[in-house]
Amino acid sequence: MPRIPEKKVVAQIKKLLHSFDNCYVRKRKPYIKGDPDLTGCYNGKRIEIEVKAPDGHPTRIQEKRVADWKRLGCIAGIAWSVEDVAELIYEHLLDKDKILLEKHLKQC
Numbered sequence: 001m002p003r004i005p006e007k008k009v010v011a012q013i014k015k016l017l018h019s020f021d022n023c024y025v026r027k028r029k030p031y032i033k034g035d036p037d038l039t040g041c042y043n044g045k046r047i048e049i050e051v052k053a054p055d056g057h058p059t060r061i062q063e064k065r066v067a068d069w070k071r072l073g074c075i076a077g078i079a080w081s082v083e084d085v086a087e088l089i090y091e092h093l094l095d096k097d098k099i100l101l102e103k104h105l106k107q108c
Helices: 006-018 060-071 082-092 095-107
Strands: 023-027 038-042 045-051 075-079
Touching: 006 023, 006 038, 006 045, 006 082, 023 045, 045 060, 045 082, 060 075, 075 082, 082 095
Parallel strands: 045 075
Antiparallel strands: 023 038, 038 045
């Protein structure tokens, strides 16, 4: 099975999140070591996502930063796929966006 680069996973996740009217997410720049790759907001709630290639592993500092964001009440996590992000955000989604998410996942 060919290796899927992290850049492709980031693009897939951004495509999913940008399909929601009330969501904005972007690649973090400038990058600070350990900070999650994607930052944004969904319906007034901050999003912080560390993205990894399917065979990738987060560093301890990345795990700590994600845990810090979660502790502060953000939607935060580590994702190796669009499905991981779907699981991460599902409980926070508005009903109309849950329907959109389910359609998106069926198309993948």
